[in-house]
Amino acid sequence: MSSKGTDAGKPAIADAPIKAAPAFTPGPWQVAGTRHSGDLKLGPDARLHMVGPDGDPVAGVFFDMRTGRGFADARLISAAPDLLEACVAQHQAIDILLARLIELAPSFRPSQSAVWPMLLQGNAALLKATGGQS
Numbered sequence: 001m002s003s004k005g006t007d008a009g010k011p012a013i014a015d016a017p018i019k020a021a022p023a024f025t026p027g028p029w030q031v032a033g034t035r036h037s038g039d040l041k042l043g044p045d046a047r048l049h050m051v052g053p054d055g056d057p058v059a060g061v062f063f064d065m066r067t068g069r070g071f072a073d074a075r076l077i078s079a080a081p082d083l084l085e086a087c088v089a090q091h092q093a094i095d096i097l098l099a100r101l102i103e104l105a106p107s108f109r110p111s112q113s114a115v116w117p118m119l120l121q122g123n124a125a126l127l128k129a130t131g132g133q134s
Contacts, residue, residue: 025058027081031074032057049074084129091126094119 032050045065051074052058059077063070098110110116 024081024084025052025056027053027085029053029058029078029081031061031071031078051077080129084126087122087126087129091122094122 029052047063047065047070049061049063049071050057050059051061059074061070061074061077063074102108102110110119
């Protein structure tokens with residue numbers, strides 16, 4: 001986001017729009033359950049959920065059929081491409097809204113607003129997801 005309207009010495013949310021790294025396997029991803037029958041001794045109640053586009057798994061998540069652990073993790077991982085795309089779009093929308101707010105109220109300082117820590121948290125998550133690429 002633009003540093004216009006921020007206090008001297010305070011970080012801007014970002015100086016350039018954050019874009020998804022091109023190395024990501026494109027979505028949409030799905031969760032597909034498969035019984036594991038290999039050298040791994042998972043037991044009779046263990047299941048392996050493959051996550052990724054059809055025919056191209058990018059992750060395997062173990063699922064314990066007795067406790068239910070693991071399936072929610074697989075769903076969250078499968079949503080990663082969609083979540084990243086939505087977060088990038090929201091980041092850009094927030095930048096536009098803050099710029100407009102500064103135009104309407106030149107004394108407004110985003111870094112002094114109550115939402116500033118949340119904006120920095122969102123920016124940090126995007127930088128983590130994209131490997132720091134902006």
